[in-house]
Amino acid sequence: MRIFKILNKCATGRVFTYLALALAGVASMPLTTLADPAHGIAMYGKPALESGFESLPYANPDAPKGGTIRLAEPGSFDSLKPWVLKGNAAWGVGVHVAESLMYRSIDEPFTLYGLLAESVETDENRQWVEFTLRPEARFSDGSPVTVEDVMWSYETLGTQGHPRYHGVWSKVETMEQTGPRSLRFTFNTDDRELAMLLGMRPILKKAQWQGKDFAQSGLEVPIGSGAYVIDQVDPGRSITFRRNPDYWGKDLPVNRGQHNFDAIRYDYYGDANAMFEAFKAGEADIWRELSPQKWETQYDFPRAKQGEVVKTEIPNQRPSGIIGLVMNTRHPLFADWRVREAMIEAFNFQFINATLNAGKEPRITSYFSNSDLAMQPGPAEGRVADLLRPFADDLLPGTIEGYSLPRGAEGPIDRKGMRRAMELLEQAGWTIQDGRLRDAAGNPFRFEILLNQSGTAMRTSSETQQIADLFIDGLRRLGIEARVSLLDSAQYIERTRNFQFDMAWYERALSLSPGNEQMLYWGSAAADQPGSRNWMGMKSHAAETIITEIVNSKTPEDFTSAVRALDRVLTAGRYVIPISFSPTSRLAHSSKLLYPVGRTPLYGDWPGFMPELWWQEAE
Known part of the structure; x- marks a missing residue:
């Protein structure tokens, strides 16, 4: 028998309940169970690995333990709390210190296996999900991970944490303890992905943070349940994680062959050039x-000549994502799609690509290119067309009919592209006056391109600067004044976080299982939420409706059609000027570092691959 006691009701009306053990003579109605507890859960179908699997197929369960890996990061940090909006958190804290209830495999589109939770249970329509904690789960200080810690973490992150946690939390109707080690979430909306997302939130120790202003950044060392603890911190310069010899989960199937280094050290450098020089000198062990x-x-x-450094290429089968220059539609200059299309026409991709990398990398043709989720050439058909048709009057030209990016020219001047750009600008009310492009009131066409002097995850600062300079050269021929502002990481993050830019360098990685996070990337609410990833400021009812279709798709076919429809809305929205991408990661590393050759996961070099799966050759 089970009895639930209401503890409190928050301002939003969400009810939180905790289990009280039934007393003698007290009767209660049992909860109806529509499914059996399982070791894992997949977005579609069943997990690829059966219960009792030995290890993840891309890990080496016999990998030796020991040694230190030194990694280089750009910029600086002033916080050890990656779960809040404020501050610039050190990389690795959320990866190595905190754990979630479930672990995501990078060899399947979207499958979770038990980590802190020994089992997961949900109904056929995924209107609720229940997790049962492992009795052996422990924080690094030896205290048990309890249901109370889990519930506190979810509520705190959902109300005081980074905005990326708020959307999912708003869809939780009730959170209740259902047993000494189990808890259930019931949802207030139809969203099949929620059962997955609730398994991926970081679990923090309530006793450490209760009574403090959690939303504030800080350098207090967090207590987590992960394989590593923070060992040394030199604020802004370096952070070292030490493997916990008493880590509670070291023998779990999902962990066998992982977390092999005794220490992981991240050193911070001013820019990518300094990072590469450090790698060449042996002060960093790996370089992408x-x-x-x-x-x-x-x-x-x-x-490299002496064989101390080797080169490795890791292929992947994931979407390209979007990389390039994003236009802020909050700025009146880029609110008109014809102006954005003119910018895309003026960007001579073929010449710029040849100048930067000899044309050896393909262009990003859509947000999900390089995968089966990408929009198909030509007019929309079938289910894709059905999803788009209700919004035909609001969609931009090409969304339904078909849209493709211009190729550019081999030489530095793309005359056809320039003519098309000028035609579009004239349609938008811009004309050449006294050698400059001006509107009817005589205001010049002038804007700023924001770049990070520390570089980004996918491009060095010198590359982004070169791309911007070549683009600006072409814009001058149209009478447009553009300039580059190269900012340090802190300034760049602050301005982009608050959407204080005209055009900026933009990168968004996308998975093979897009879902609720797409609202954070492209949703209307996110457009007005500082810290969101909707840098372009797009507000599209069509996009939001299609995202809802994505998260509620019950078959792979419906899911693929919905993503392809979203891809059309995004690409034909002309928000980003895309550049090239690589379907292969290039890793130069110390010859003493090894990884499971021949077991490359579906996502390739992706979070969860390096340093988690790597090890150091014994001396």
């Missing part, structure tokens, strides 16, 4: 090379 041209020409330094 983003330029195919440099990959072929700049690895003849002494350590």
